[in-house]
Amino acid sequence: MSTPPPPPALATPAPRRSRRKEARPGELLDAALDLFVSKGYSATKVEEVARQAGVSKGTLFLYFPSKQELFQAVVRHVLSSRFAEWDLELDSYQHDTATLIHYCYEVWWQRIGSTKACGLPHLVMAEAHNFPEIAAFYRQEVVLPGNRLIERVLRRGMERGELAPLDLDYGVTLVLAPLIFCASVKSTGGFCLPNPDFDVPRFLQMQADALMHGLGCQPRGGAT
């Protein structure tokens, strides 16, 4: 509606010095996500982000005050902002807990695992030592909401009599661990896998099965 020249496609001769204030932030975020997840935080140069977004380094700093704020904007854009929706989705879920856990793993794969966003958890863990502020931000903005979501799943299972009582902190971690592992596997190109053609979703379903056994999950809403 307000972009005078049609957004310069990647093939266009690229008119130097076009003014497109509205489009810049989104394009910078896209480029930043791409480079951050493929090279890590400190190895990603802001100048490279700017170049990939089709602007100069100076322009990037015009829209984001620092590299760190750029990164945080990326995280908010792709992860934090989506928890509200997922919370609602859980509210209206109808089936039993075993099915729910399988469903969780499945949608995690569809919405995170198989997308670029899946590089973010790995990135933050990788650089947590050297950028404590980023780690703290991510923990607050992503880890804790995520933990709370899984906790609700388990509590729901216990209330429905499908899950044996268990320490929630350990239960949450049992559910979460395979997801983090898969994120790392994907982000490292299957580095620790024995076989290059490894079917991650299949692996996750195996994990879900093992987990349901390990947590003593009753197939139906039966009592102890």
Added chain:
Amino acid sequence: MSTPPPPPALATPAPRRSRRKEARPGELLDAALDLFVSKGYSATKVEEVARQAGVSKGTLFLYFPSKQELFQAVVRHVLSSRFAEWDLELDSYQHDTATLIHYCYEVWWQRIGSTKACGLPHLVMAEAHNFPEIAAFYRQEVVLPGNRLIERVLRRGMERGELAPLDLDYGVTLVLAPLIFCASVKSTGGFCLPNPDFDVPRFLQMQADALMHGLGCQPRGGAT
């Protein structure tokens, strides 16, 4: 036998320019392991390693031709060199598979998980993108031998009729995943955990239980 001045303890006034050719490599490796696992590969400065080992940067390059070779020497020193022993240990193991898996997790924790060495897998995964040579080296030297070891455990279980037949690649990864997760947890100060006082060994035993169920492990050497 050959160190003329008593190895300058950390409290000694530290005689400048002492000549201790024998002790240097070990001290440099110790310092390097310490810094590498606590700061990551690229964030660790060789000068810092040298300082912590009580020598100058120039001296470090006298013993190791580059930062990368220093790192590889660390990996060989703490990990690669130990697989032979572990292989032998498995040869002579007597009990059933469920007990063996629990035992594996337990000794992994004692020998790796609770030591500095546990930072290495996390480090390599963290920087695999930017240092492909290091990743390839580590994969060859540690990942593949580790996978083979776990594979032998599973094969043994199947031969004894305690494990249902399964795809070995997935089985190996099911066993390995919790270890890698725990290594990352430790290396990031419990970054993704809901609770700061999380008992990792206990978590591993819960994982072992769930896993044995998931793999359909028979408690005794019974048939299908």
Added chain:
DNA sequence: TACATTACTAACCCATTGGTCATTAACTGT
């Protein structure tokens, strides 16, 4: 066409760091 506004750029600054090398001083044998 002339002017004001501002999105954008490119050159610059400066701290950091892997690696080198000429120099120095600690040992050795005689």
Added chain:
DNA sequence: ACAGTTAATGACCAATGGGTTAGTAATGTA
């Protein structure tokens, strides 16, 4: 004691990369 050997040093180099800013050009308005 003295020369020869070599372990150890620290000053130095070149490349890198986050962030700044003076200036340029695209746009709107009249």
